[in-house]
Amino acid sequence: ISSMIIENGLDIPLVNTILINRSDTFGLSQLYQLRGRVGRSSRRAYAYLLIPPQAPLSKTAHQRLKTIEEFANLGSGFKIAMRDLEIRGAGNILGTRQSGFISAVGFDLYMDLLRETIAELKGEKIEKPPEVEIHFPRDAFIPEEYVPDAAERVLFYRRLSETLSADEVKAIEEELEDRYGRPVEPVVNLLDVAYIRHYTARLNVTDISLNGSEAKMYIPDGIEVTREKVEKMVKKSPVKLNFSFNKGMWVVFTFPLDSRGPIAGAKKVLQAMYT
Numbered sequence: 001i002s003s004m005i006i007e008n009g010l011d012i013p014l015v016n017t018i019l020i021n022r023s024d025t026f027g028l029s030q031l032y033q034l035r036g037r038v039g040r041s042s043r044r045a046y047a048y049l050l051i052p053p054q055a056p057l058s059k060t061a062h063q064r065l066k067t068i069e070e071f072a073n074l075g076s077g078f079k080i081a082m083r084d085l086e087i088r089g090a091g092n093i094l095g096t097r098q099s100g101f102i103s104a105v106g107f108d109l110y111m112d113l114l115r116e117t118i119a120e121l122k123g124e125k126i127e128k129p130p131e132v133e134i135h136f137p138r139d140a141f142i143p144e145e146y147v148p149d150a151a152e153r154v155l156f157y158r159r160l161s162e163t164l165s166a167d168e169v170k171a172i173e174e175e176l177e178d179r180y181g182r183p184v185e186p187v188v189n190l191l192d193v194a195y196i197r198h199y200t201a202r203l204n205v206t207d208i209s210l211n212g213s214e215a216k217m218y219i220p221d222g223i224e225v226t227r228e229k230v231e232k233m234v235k236k237s238p239v240k241l242n243f244s245f246n247k248g249m250w251v252v253f254t255f256p257l258d259s260r261g262p263i264a265g266a267k268k269v270l271q272a273m274y275t
Contacts, residue, residue, distance in 0.1 A: 016045045023049035024061040028084040031068050032077065127164050130201030135209040138262055140189035146180055160190065166198040166274070188261045196263070199270035203233065205251075213254050215266045220248040236273045 018038045023031060031049070039045025049065060051057065057065070067083045119126050142153045156172065163169050173191050176183055183191065200208050200217060204225070207218040219225055233251070234241055242252045258264035 016043055017048070018046070019048045019050060021050050022052070023065060024051045024055075024057050026064070028064045028067060028080060031064065032080050035068065129162055129164060130197055132197045132200050132205060133207045134193055134196060134200075135207075135211075136189070136193060136263060137211060138189050139186045140193050141186050142190065143184060143186055146184050146187055147176075160194045163194060163198070166195055166271075169194045169198065185261065189263065192261055192263050192267050195267050196270055199267070199274040202274050203270075210263050210266055213257055213265065215253055215255055215269070217251040218248055219251070223248075225249055233273050236275070237269060238272050239269055 015038050018034065020026065020031070020034055026034070035047040038047060049068065051065075063083075067080060071079050071083070116126050142156055144150075144153070147153045147156065156176065159172055160169065163172070169191060172194075173183070176187065176191075196208065196210075203217070204219050204223045205217045206220055206223075209216045230243070237253065239253050239255060244250045244252070253269060255265035255269045258268070
């Protein structure tokens, strides 16, 4: 039986079990430090986190206990610290508050908002990934068999969603092939969708549907489409373009099927118009 002094470094090398009573009242860093008091070298250790049997846990307490349970491997301190930052909030960077509203928006979004605000105050232009709605009735994802590590898969999804140009997509494609071999069809589809997002955004397209060998693009009212721009699209396109006007401009074309993927042909047509 010990008081909280054990958290501050009390070391009993032969002890292999710790019972933490009312663990729901401790902070995440406290739980992490307490758990680390037992277990040395090859000695197997046990940490039991005790909570009242019928008392309901608060959302924050549940998140803390779930985090301690999830990150039990050696070297998990940094991951626990980042999760603690998400739970408590990053606070006021220019002040003394140590907790804030970040838990409501998430750490990544908070940092994006912070970067945007700083850039706005400096008068800098903020470049954002294009927003194009792409309808494509095929699987487009990274299979576990291709990239086994879940964290790596999430990282590639995020990097693709944050690309600012087709060149950045190309760099990710080359990295995937270099690390994991030739991409399988769902990965090829995912990359092609990323390319198409950039190609169509340059044409001011907000929506594109790909079905079979037909592509239908939509440019809404309010976006200026000059005669010169339409003529340029027609001139650069390797296939015939059909135009119609209904609350905006629709561009429809049929693309040749390509052995490299179900939408590789559409990508080639749009790339020609993009360059």
